[in-house]
Amino acid sequence: MRTPFRKMHGLGNDFIVIDARARAVAMSNARAAALADRRTGIGCDQLIVLEPSEIADVRMRIFNADGGEVEACGNASRAVGLLLGGEQRIETLGGTIASSTGADGVSVDMGMPRFDWDAIPLAYAMDTLTMPVGWEDLSDPTAVNVGNPHVIFFVPDCDAVDLARLGPAIETDPLFPARVNVNVASVVGSDHLRLRVWERGVGLTRACGTGACATAIGAMRRKLVGRTTRVDLPGGTLTIAWREDGSILMTGPAATSFEGTFEDSDFPA
Ligand SMILES: N[C@@H](CCC[C@H](N)C(=O)O)C(=O)O
Numbered sequence: 001m002r003t004p005f006r007k008m009h010g011l012g013n014d015f016i017v018i019d020a021r022a023r024a025v026a027m028s029n030a031r032a033a034a035l036a037d038r039r040t041g042i043g044c045d046q047l048i049v050l051e052p053s054e055i056a057d058v059r060m061r062i063f064n065a066d067g068g069e070v071e072a073c074g075n076a077s078r079a080v081g082l083l084l085g086g087e088q089r090i091e092t093l094g095g096t097i098a099s100s101t102g103a104d105g106v107s108v109d110m111g112m113p114r115f116d117w118d119a120i121p122l123a124y125a126m127d128t129l130t131m132p133v134g135w136e137d138l139s140d141p142t143a144v145n146v147g148n149p150h151v152i153f154f155v156p157d158c159d160a161v162d163l164a165r166l167g168p169a170i171e172t173d174p175l176f177p178a179r180v181n182v183n184v185a186s187v188v189g190s191d192h193l194r195l196r197v198w199e200r201g202v203g204l205t206r207a208c209g210t211g212a213c214a215t216a217i218g219a220m221r222r223k224l225v226g227r228t229t230r231v232d233l234p235g236g237t238l239t240i241a242w243r244e245d246g247s248i249l250m251t252g253p254a255a256t257s258f259e260g261t262f263e264d265s266d267f268p269a
Contacts, residue, residue, distance in 0.1 A: 002261040005042070008083065010075025010254045012206030012235030016044045017079065020051050021058065026269035033067030034267050042262060045202050048076050056089035056096050064201025069093070072147030074209015074238075078106035078254040094147025104239075105253040110210070112246050113217045114145040121149065123175050129221055135170050137161075138184070142218040146248060149176065149200070150214035152183040154224065158196050167198025181208065185215045191229045193219055206235030213248045216240035 003025055006017045016035055018025050032047045034040070045065055053059035060080055062073045071094030081088055081099025088099045098109040117125050120143045126132065128143040131151075138153045138161065151170065155161060161184045170182045182198040195215050197208035212231040219225045220242050228241040238252040 007257040008079040013075040029067035032063035036065040053091040056091040059091040066201040077108045081106040082254040107251040110248040144214040152218040158184040158186045207233040212238045
């Protein structure tokens with residue numbers, strides 16, 4: 001048997017999307033990693049499986065390229081919003097979020113950010129607004145959970161940071177028992193940030209939607225920017241607003257690259 005998939009992306013952060021709402025598709029961590037492998041599989045940053053939901057319009061399962069199943073993916077949320085159209089409530093491990101398509105692309109209500117040390121999670125109690133920790137020149141980060149865990153370093157020039165070397169060390173530091181997504185950001189103006197992300201379970205990506213949300217919220221908590229900001233990533237720009245009700249609204253593009261099928265026996269479940 002062959003399984004249909006769609007290759008999609010949000011600002012170059014790319015996904016294999018499998019629609020398993022009508023026909024169940026078994027997905028193990030090993031199968032996800034094999035499909036995500038860019039040398040021997042189809043290749044992607046995240047593999048997305050859409051399933052029926054009992055509490056929302058659709059259930060979105062998210063697997064990183066290393067095969068690990070995770071709680072949230074901002075760019076894939078917009079891609080799924082585009083795929084399904086209109087207004088959608090999307091169940092994820094990190095909570096139920098809401099997408100709507102419009103003239104500006106796809107907007108997603110990503111829910112409420114969390115700041116408690118054990119909600120990030122961190123291994124022990126500390127202030128998450130300005131954490132008294134550092135790795136070489138990266139120090140005093142802030143941490144935000146937007147469904148998934150993020151640590152954010154504000155630096156004069158995020159392009160000058162050797163994130164390919166420091167990212168994996170910070171991602172796997174025992175301070176972060178669930179590992180962590182590592183963000184380095186620079187303030188351009190009161191409504192403008194630049195951002196690069198080392199993603200947990202993937203590495204450097206062209207863009208990270210939850211990274212943009214977490215970084216914007218961290219910058220807003222530190223009063224570095226106002227309640228709405230643009231966030232420029234290597235793959236393009238997102239707009240992030242922290243709304244009066246406390247929820248995060250992310251707006252930006254998503255697109256389909258191509259559709260295809262894979263032979264099930266090539267990727268055993
Ligand atoms: N690319 C995503 C984030 C995917 C999950 C992340 N790597 C994690 O492990 O939490 C995004 O656009 O948010």
